Amino acid sequence: MMQTKKKRNSNSALRGFFRNAKAVVGFSIFSLFVIIGIFAPLLAPYDPQSTNFAPSLGPSVAHFFGTTNTGQDIFSQFIWGTQTSLIVGVGSSLISTLIGFIIGVYAGYKGGTVDGILNTIMNVFLVMPGLALLILIESYLKSSTPLINGVIIAVTGWAWGARVFRSVAMSITNRDFIVAARLSGAKTWRIMFVEILPNMTSQIASNLIYACLGAILAESSLAYLGFESISSNSWGTILFWAQNGGAMLSGSWWWFVPPGIAIALVGTSLALMNFGIDQITNPRLRIHKKRKISKKNPALEPSGGM
Amino acid sequence: MKKQFLTAVAMSALTIGTLLGTSGSAFAAHMPKLAQSTTPLEVVPSPNGNFQDNFNPFSANANYGTLGFIYEPLFYFDNVSGKTFDLLGTNYSWSNGNKTVTVTLRNTNWSDGKPFTSADVVFTFNMLKKYPAADTTGQWQQLASVKAAGPHKVVFTFKTTNVPFASYTLNIPIVPQHQWASLGDPSKATMTSPIGTGPYTLGSFSAQDYKYVANDKYWGGVPPIKTLDFPAYSGNNAGDMALASGKVDWAGMFLPNIQGIFVNKDAQHNHYYYPPGNVVMLYTNLKDPILSQLPVRQAMSLAIDRNKLANEGEYGYTKPASALGLILPNNQAWVDPALKSKVNLSYNPAQAMKVLEKAGYKKNSQGIFAKNGKPLSFSLQVVAGWTDWDTDAGLIQQELKAVGINVNVEQEAFSAYNNNLSGTKKSYQLAISWTNTGPSPYFLFQNMLWSKGNYNVEQLSNKTVDNALVSFSQTTNPGQQKQDLYKVENYMLNQVPSIPLFYGPVWYEYRTMNYTGFPTAANPWINPSPYTNYANAIVVMHLHPAH
């Protein structure tokens, strides 16, 4: 009974998601980039690192985004960079959400001293300025790869999610089915992942989305500051090389604009999806499109001027 | 990108010696007498962070221009032209079997009006003796005494004969006794109100900008420009943009695509040239059993396309290095006539493979040359974030791979890299690094090849080279000195103790909108970069308003 009810809820939530215009637009944009990332080996016309082309070319049929000042094909770098940036974003968000889930739910579920300690740790991570912490770590970890950076971003950024998960866990820990599970002797991890988890899908989805956006932005920032191995290839490293190669000053907009726009697009798509999820799970956030039913229907007017 | 500045600055600090055999002081700065212009000269020696209020000449981190505009040494020995410029000294001469040098001082005043005398010189050196932490060039490891011989004469006596070392000694900035006597350890002092003998004094300071104002009583005449303005820029874009938009008159910055970004914006006024400043080497650790084999080093040298490195990794701002370890054309006069035809290094991968095969190496199943089951596989260390060298390392990796030598590029933090190269235990196989230069090739060789050299990174210990360098250091006879260096050049060519790659450029951009008289490529009479200590002031004294 419980199980089927949960399933029905998540199905209808999914249906709601795809009925929400914002969510659908966001999902479509994001999917487009995912497809580009998955098929990067097929889509990229050249080896992104190869320096075999004429340097500093503008956009052309042969090189959609021109070439770098060392003669690399920027379009190929962009395509491969899509893959890297998405892996970093998605991977990092999965890791940080998992850490956040375990710590947050464990704290909320256990309560008491455990909660006190974990909650304090959470708060410490929350108030530490993230990028400054990342820079501090990078200063000792020279030229890490985007993937390592993704892991570091996750390890330093899980606290946001943990806070949300903790409060949700606290609110459902005393519900009957959790109490029943506990009384029947279920292990803590089982209660956390089997009983509690399905009840916070929207929070998890929302956290995954924001962590992904955060990771993509943070990775590109670190790359831009030059904290990534030069043989790596992400949107951030393209921007780093564009800056390094004077793309701005020579007006080579095709070098620095695409990665920036791509990050913004992916970010916006994620934000749109999150916006959609918010509206689905929170009926009060829904905007009611007021169709005219009958002409003379005073109830349709907003009352109280709101 | 940061790297270029760092090494350039490091090297210019070391570029302070000369060959003192060449008939004493030769070149007095030409001091024009023109009306002073009030338009500030905008100088960006190097983009770096904020400034700190420190104009202490004994601090390695003093603000640009401290050495030159404010403090002067006795003489300045230029590494690009090889010339000597008289500053506080007007003449020096060797005696006592080349152990003693006597310097005649200029009759001038400190910027606060007090007279400059031999007491100040003696004080300065004794202060370094008292506080070894400030004696960063190790003067008192060589000096026996510094004594005044009258108000305008100083006698330096060395423990042993080491003629070239005197170029470091005569290059020490002289500070006023009346200000510094009470300061204590000069290595720990921050000097915020410097009193010097130079053409400028400190005008104003803030973290983002400081200004020098003309010292109108300068012994070399009224400086032609009233104010020198030094704004702070970050290394990323701000400095480049400032230069590109014509806000900077004189700079020592690395800019990608300088022709398009800078010159073409105002081709009439915007100029640059990058004279070679040192040799960038692919160092080989000779303690490594495989790298100690000459054919391996020869093969690697043959397999590297230096033009590609210069054009791709170095943006075409430099040229392939010479086979002799000399910086050309700066050191043209020192080329062994017998080696004239062998100066240029060749790129010949086929020959590289032949050399290895001849030495008994065979390609294994991975296509890598191996002997006795040991493949030619090395790690190559570079500094992470020094992007041009990082790129070069990648190119070298590709090229060596093509002939059958495997290379793994390791990007290290600067301190780790530096510890691996110049620490007591040298844990590296291949590394890209710089050379330390001076007004003659002796300095480069002495640093790099002498068994006790400061930068003997490859750990060479060779009698012929050592003897030649010692012989050089004990004579003031130019003929003898040349003969000594020819031996080293031959060793460099035939034994390839390390592999020269390309010249490290001196960064130098200038804009003639407001001022002209800058050194040009056609007349490279001095190291032209604003980050070059002492040369900076000499260059400014030669400028004049454009209109």
Place this chain on the structure above:
Amino acid sequence: MSDRQPILELDHLSVGYQTSAGIVNAVNDVNLTIYKEEIVGLIGESGSGKSTMAYAIMRLLKGDALITNGTIRVMGKDVYAMNLKELRAFRWAQMAMVFQSAMSALNPVMTVQTQMVDTILAHKKGMTRLQAIERANQLLDIVRIDRKAMQSYPHELSGGMRQRVVIAIAIALNPGFVIMDEPTTALDVVVQRSILDQIKEIQKQEKFAVLFISHDFSLVAEMASRVAIMYAGRIIEMTPSQTLQLGERHHPYTEGLLRAIPHLSADNITIEGIPGSPPNLVNLPRGCAFHPRCPVAVDVCKDQRPKAIPSGNGHVECHLFEGEQEVQHG
């Protein structure tokens, strides 16, 4: 009956929600009149449309709820014909409402005094602040709360005190009509008792008509003179409260509700409920909405919606009563 002055008149009122499946009526063709100084009870299971009706009367419908048919008159004035300014002046001065949960009806970050004074000053433009505070103090006296509570924040008061504050705010402007939407649901029995007594007392004193909404039969029977029973958006029966006891003849649903009240006798407790659950409004059964749960349903109940049949002092919507009507008329 006609000599009494009607305070609330609902005429064929339907209130619907817009959903993706179209309009769903939560209140369906309701006719109801409340007269001066009268207390009418409104009873039904949750989801039967009680609160929707209350909000519709107050013209407080939010989001996708709207009046789909009919009119609402309070003191003879069509609530939905007023412009916003008139509405703001009329509402609370003439009709007020006591919300279900006092905790959520009071602004957590404002003191009791501010919230009371706000109400008074919003309507009495000529009044000074001091006068308003004095009036607020009187109101606290009426609901028997210490005047010190004025400076308290809602969370500092007990549940009963909060509910009294809400009642005080509701009667602040001497309205002629007050809707009480389950005013004591959240309170324990003892507090509930004292508040109900107080409501009755104040009602006698201030002489306003009340629509008393509850799902507690015995409570409504005690408070109200007439009771409306709501099922699936319709008032299926209207009856004087004294008839509400087992043995009297009622709509099968009403009878079900009556049976659901625990009956305590000397040796046993019987609780009988109504089998099944309230219908889904989106997909109402044809005919009588109650027929799937009705123990006495006949074929006609499945196809035809019953009409309102006058019965006793009220009316009932049930096919089973159709014969009686004929008997009565015949």
Place this chain on the structure above:
Amino acid sequence: MRYFLNKLGFLLLTIWAALTLNFALPRLMPGNPALNMLAKFQGKMPPQALKAFELQFGFSNQPWPIQYINYLGSMLTGHFGFSYTYYPVHVSTIIAQSLPWTLGLLGISYLVSVVLGTVLGIFIAWRRGGVTDSITPIVSMTFQAIPQFWLAVVFVYFLAFSNNIFPMSHSYGNTEVPGLNWPFIRSVVYHGFLPFLVVFLTSVSGWIIGMRNNMMMTLGEDYVVFAEAKGVSPRRLIFNYAARNAILPQVTSMAIALTTIIGGQILIEQVFSYQGIGFQLTNAVTSEDYPLIQGMFLIVAVFGVVINFLVDILYGRLDPRIRRRGATS
């Protein structure tokens, strides 16, 4: 009071955590600060300088608990050691010099984005479903998704480099004399505008959307409906009833979001050569100036934590329920 003490305890705890992190990180890495310092001079320092550096940087072979206590002591007294890049300048001197600029720029951009974002959020929640409501969140979300450094660089390029409308870098004109004079203040404002704009545009979204959503939630609360019913004027309803409550969750995120704003400002200061902590921090990292990195990080962290504390206290003042309960989260 209990709430205050609770928060104060947390403040101290967080600062301690930041200090400990700062202590642990360099010691987890190979080498020691003195060796790194020596490396910085690339052979220009004689070997005997090592001893001097070890003394200067407080590095010793003492057991680490003693080192740790000494370290805490010197940190608490503001002795952050010497900067490598600016030796012999103290790290604390550099911090003192750059901190006011960061505080100024950050303070203003933070304040403006919070206030403006919140007001805008209230406005679009009021006019929900309208044109502003459908456009503003999306536009602001897009700005939030743009990498801050990228936006900064694009602004510099188009508004400063190509079109010369704003200065490209620095916090005031090089001809101005710092002090309380009008030309200087004007120059500071003029130079600060673009960095401010970037911080504002990329951080305002959270406030707008957060406040809008909070407002929507609050507008559905009974006490708002109740207040509306009892005739409270629309203005008072929106501000005193709805917004006053909706702002509470906003205040909690104010404290946390601050950390991302500090992060963003690090990049922006770098792009604009703005003489603040962020500019120093990134430069210190490129030049491996570890004492400076540590000092800067510590200041940034402490700064974030202290502001957090202040925001928490403000929250306590705004929400009467908190004052007594002493909740920690």
